[in-house]
Amino acid sequence: MNIIVTVQEAVTAFADWMEPTDAELDAIEQEMPLILADVDLIDAQIIAMDHTPNEVDTRRTRRALARMLAEWRALANLTTDGTVGGAA
Template identity: 90%
Template sequence: MSHIVTVQEAVTAFADWIEPTDAELDAIEQELPLILADVDLIDAQIIAMDHTPNEVDARRTRRALARVLAEWRTLANRTTDSTLGGAA
């Protein structure tokens, strides 16, 4: 009978390197409204696929898409504004 050797040390050797940095966490926090808007859009699309789509489903999907586009615009403007300060 052969024994299975654990590889935990090899797998967890880089555990400190796997954690996100503070800058990455800040970027995720800035993108969170867009992520949540995307989730709402996907939810609206799933609801519409669950049964025969009607006008309410179409409105829900359009509103969710408008929210996604608004969050994209907000995020794009925020990243553009943060890069303006350096060059003259």
């Protein structure tokens, strides 16, 4: 017995309507500094979990958290047209 859903997913996997729009790609590009800062924070936390945390691990994690929060603030302060200004 063939499962139709599997065949359908293979056929429609590359349909035009499944591609991200230009607006979605622009939003991802605008959020990329925050995404990278978040990855750095996760990396620092993983390194600290690998062994008993020391002062270097604490500083690395704190620095990564500060960078992530700064990127979050910068993204929150962007207005809808992409210029700086706004909430905080």
